[in-house]
Amino acid sequence: MRWKHAFIRTMKETPKDAEVISHVLMIRSGMMRKVGSGIYEYLPIGWKVIRKVADIVRKEMNKSNAQEILMPVLSPSELWMETGRWQVYGKELMRLKDRHDHDYVLGPTHEEVITDLVRREVHSYKDLPLCLYQIQTKFRDEVRPRFGVMRGREFLMKDGYSFHSTQESLEEYYKVMAETYKRIFNKCGLDARLVVGHSGAIGGKIAHELMVLAETGESLILNCPDEACGYTATDETAEGTVPEISSDEEVQPLEKVHTPGKESIEDVAAFLKKKTSQAVKALLYRCDDKLAAVFIRGDREMNPAKLNNLVNALEVEIALPEFLESKKESGVVAGYCGPLNIKPDYIFFDNTVRNITNGIIGANEKDYHYVNFNVERDFPNAEFFDLVVQQEGDSCPKCGKKMQTARGIEVGNIFQLGTKYSKSMNAKFLDADNKEKHFVMGCYGLGVTRTVAAAIEQHHDDWGIIWPKSIAPYDILIQPLDVKDEKVMEVTNTLEKNLTEKGFDVLVDDRDAKPGFKFKDADLIGTPLRVTISPRSLPDGKIEIKRRCDKKSELINVDGALDKIIEVYNSCP
RNA sequence: CGGGGCGUAGCGUAGUCUGGUUAGCGCGCUUGACUGGGGGUCAAGAGGUCGGAAGUUCAAAUCUUCUCGCCCCGACCA
Numbered sequence: 058m059r060w061k062h063a064f065i066r067t068m069k070e071t072p073k074d075a076e077v078i079s080h081v082l083m084i085r086s087g088m089m090r091k092v093g094s095g096i097y098e099y100l101p102i103g104w105k106v107i108r109k110v111a112d113i114v115r116k117e118m119n120k121s122n123a124q125e126i127l128m129p130v131l132s133p134s135e136l137w138m139e140t141g142r143w144q145v146y147g148k149e150l151m152r153l154k155d156r157h158d159h160d161y162v163l164g165p166t167h168e169e170v171i172t173d174l175v176r177r178e179v180h181s182y183k184d185l186p187l188c189l190y191q192i193q194t195k196f197r198d199e200v201r202p203r204f205g206v207m208r209g210r211e212f213l214m215k216d217g218y219s220f221h222s223t224q225e226s227l228e229e230y231y232k233v234m235a236e237t238y239k240r241i242f243n244k245c246g247l248d249a250r251l252v253v254g255h256s257g258a259i260g261g262k263i264a265h266e267l268m269v270l271a272e273t274g275e276s277l278i279l280n281c282p283d284e285a286c287g288y289t290a291t292d293e294t295a296e297g298t299v300p301e302i303s304s305d306e307e308v309q310p311l312e313k314v315h316t317p318g319k320e321s322i323e324d325v326a327a328f329l330k331k332k333t334s335q336a337v338k339a340l341l342y343r344c345d346d347k348l349a350a351v352f353i354r355g356d357r358e359m360n361p362a363k364l365n366n367l368v369n370a371l372e373v374e375i376a377l378p379e380f381l382e383s384k385k386e387s388g389v390v391a392g393y394c395g396p397l398n399i400k401p402d403y404i405f406f407d408n409t410v411r412n413i414t415n416g417i418i419g420a421n422e423k424d425y426h427y428v429n430f431n432v433e434r435d436f437p438n439a440e441f442f443d444l445v446v447q448q449e450g451d452s453c454p455k456c457g458k459k460m461q462t463a464r465g466i467e468v469g470n471i472f473q474l475g476t477k478y479s480k481s482m483n484a485k486f487l488d489a490d491n492k493e494k495h496f497v498m499g500c501y502g503l504g505v506t507r508t509v510a511a512a513i514e515q516h517h518d519d520w521g522i523i524w525p526k527s528i529a530p531y532d533i534l535i536q537p538l539d540v541k542d543e544k545v546m547e548v549t550n551t552l553e554k555n556l557t558e559k560g561f562d563v564l565v566d567d568r569d570a571k572p573g574f575k576f577k578d579a580d581l582i583g584t585p586l587r588v589t590i591s592p593r594s595l596p597d598g599k600i601e602i603k604r605r606c607d608k609k610s611e612l613i614n615v616d617g618a619l620d621k622i623i624e625v626y627n628s629c630p
Numbered sequence: 631c632g633g634g635g636c637g638u639a640g641c642g643u644a645g646u647c648u649g650g651u652u653a654g655c656g657c658g659c660u661u662g663a664c665u666g667g668g669g670g671u672c673a674a675g676a677g678g679u680c681g682g683a684a685g686u687u688c689a690a691a692u693c694u695u696c697u698c699g700c701c702c703c704g705a706c707c708a
Contacts, residue, residue, distance in 0.1 A: 066640095070641060073636085197707075199706080207708095570669085575667095580668090589667085
């Protein structure tokens with residue numbers, strides 16, 4: 058390809074709405090442009106990279122006996138009503154009506170559609186296991202699209218679904234998929250980790266997420282430093298033990314104190330000259346139509362996902378004033394909530410409350426708290442659970458060592474769905490024992506466009522992208538530094554022809570521009586190998602090659618350059 | 631949805647508080663010349679419903695109201 062004719066639009070300046078580096082570089086290098094919030098168009102080099110990632114995904118999925126299909130983006134609401142997700146998925150589900158006023162969904166994921174397909178077509182255990190996948194544009198009406206393609210409203214995803222006759226078969230294939238995913242990200246040049254994940258709106262029990270470590274990642278990961286242990290989980294799912302804060306205080310009698318206007322933990326603790334870790338923080342949550350009061354040590358955060366595991370609600374959110382008003386008879390007073398004398402639907406204590414000596418609690422009365430609360434004495438029937446968001450320094454649930462944190466981008470996830478969808482949609486097969494059984498399902502998502510962004514997050518420098526060669530838009534860039542120089546162009550043309558014949562995807566910067574200009578663009582779009590042909594060194598029979606990942610270039614002889622170029626290209630990461 | 635902020639040429643912006651000629655600048659774009667190893671120089675150009683609507687005023691990018699869009703922080707997620 059000749060640059061003059063290529064639709065490559067690079068930008069010198071950073072667009073003001075781009076924050077994270079992958080977003081900035083995808084815009085500046087001309088990979089994509091924004092159409093609306095969370096909606097992008099992919100330009101030639103961006104689309105080439107996306108296709109390369111997709112091809113790696115395809116190849117590896119196929120190797121693992123998954124078969125590619127293509128389902129519709131549009132699906133009738135009836136399927137979503139069958140599983141209840143028409144209600145549960147909430148506002149994130151893109152809904153629309155056709156001219157007959159029928160409801161439709163723009164697919165955010167395809168469990169319903171695939172389960173419907175399989176229940177119509179597969180009737181025997183002999184056809185199992187079966188894994189089908191597709192690579193397709195997905196729609197999610199995100200509350201807040203951001204970070205470019207990292208969280209878009211429309212994005213390319215590979216979604217795969219497996220069907221099994223037994224849980225054992227699912228578990229076996231689940232392992233295969235975990236390995237497949239590791240291979241995929243490895244081939245894309247990414248350092249991705251398999252971490253214990255949570256299942257979210259998709260459902261099911263066992264889930265893992267594939268995380269690409271990056272500072273800009275939206276997910277927080279906790280991991281055990283002991284490689285032999287290897288425990289890794291997201292902050293939403295991580296378990297562990299919070300270090301105890303020992304106290305040599307004598308247990309004092311419970312006492313009500315006046316704390317006018319002190320509602321936050323910080324204010325109350327400061328007012329009473331105590332540490333926040335000595336206060337008992339109350340969190341009020343709405344779990345569907347039930348009110349849950351959760352008590353936790355004042356210096357720690359609560360994890361709603363863990364609460365949801367206890368209450369098993371469709372929706373868990375912080376209780377809003379209107380909801381609290383409707384639960385007035387529970388005796389809970391926001392800002393001054395404590396465990397005594399209240400009757401919400403649930404009262405949970407986090408394990409961290411157990412060891413608080415002479416703690417502060419709300420009195421459920423405006424402007425009053427109690428001091429010297431000791432849970433075992435003052436609330437003898439308390440039940441303790443793990444409800445904290447785990448932090449750096451908490452102990453690993455497996456081996457007890459202090460855990461560390463890192464940030465990650467979730468590029469893929471795998472779930473053991475079990476029979477959640479096959480039951481709700483009544484998808485059954487006839488087993489060898491002549492009994493009808495529900496399919497046992499697994500599902501495997503992979504954000505293709507997000508993977509591209511993650512690759513940039515991991516591979517860039519101040520000048521631009523440093524593409525791993527497996528997903529680079531072009532393999533080799535040839536830069537004739539003077540396009541009017543006949544000898545320069547002759548060498549350029551020959552090299553382009555020979556490299557192309559060898560199967561390389563070559564881009565020739567044939568623009569009549571200054572060298573500096575070309576170098577800047579070359580670094581920005583980040584082809585793995587750059588070959589510079591200059592009137593300066595050519596008379597000496599030399600041309601210059603430089604790997605994008607290296608700082609310095611190397612002069613090589615024009616004679617025999619082809620083999621040398623291929624050799625150096627192969628050495629690119 | 632709550633909080634904060636921004637809409638002026640393709641991109642980045644000045645001007646808005648305190649209304650007043652022809653809305654200024656850099657990049658990019660066109661033409662020409664020079665230049666030729668890290669986004670070069672000079673000259674001449676093209677390009678604007680100042681997000682939109684209504685209002686106040688002799689006069690609105692600037693003030694008021696409404697509206698649309700976008701970005702950032704939070705709660706959600708590949």
